[in-house]
Amino acid sequence: MGNVRMTDDVEKTLKSFMKHFGALNRDIPEARNAFTDLQKTVHKDGALSAKFKEIICIVVSVLNPCEECMVYHTKQALTLGATREEIMEACSVAIVMGGGPAASHIATVQDCLDTWAPREK
Numbered sequence: 001m002g003n004v005r006m007t008d009d010v011e012k013t014l015k016s017f018m019k020h021f022g023a024l025n026r027d028i029p030e031a032r033n034a035f036t037d038l039q040k041t042v043h044k045d046g047a048l049s050a051k052f053k054e055i056i057c058i059v060v061s062v063l064n065p066c067e068e069c070m071v072y073h074t075k076q077a078l079t080l081g082a083t084r085e086e087i088m089e090a091c092s093v094a095i096v097m098g099g100g101p102a103a104s105h106i107a108t109v110q111d112c113l114d115t116w117a118p119r120e121k
Contacts (some may be wrong), residue, residue: 010071010115019069051080055090056108062094065105074112085115 024032032077043050054077061069078089091109
């Protein structure tokens with residue numbers, strides 16, 4: 001993917017990710033289903049809430065970096081009630097751990113938030 005920003009249209013990125021992830025059923029159904037089962041197990045409320053786990057996934061996605069993952073997990077976190085403030089505070093931890101490169105990747109998360117959770121004016 002190189003340095004191409006995929007989040008110029010986060011809805012398009014999310015739709016493309018979901019389409020391609022679903023298409024894994026054609027080529028590697030057992031692996032895709034095992035991964036989906038693992039996600040369902042891990043992302044349940046437990047000692048940590050599902051919302052908090054999604055926020056953790058955003059930070060990990062920033063540090064890896066995986067733009068599609070940032071888009072997907074930001075959408076999931078917002079759906080579970082995360083606020084812009086919670087997500088951005090978590091992203092500050094990514095900057096501590098990943099420095100300048102992490103800070104540049106947070107722009108993807110900001111694009112998502114600007115689309116799905118814009119700042120109140």
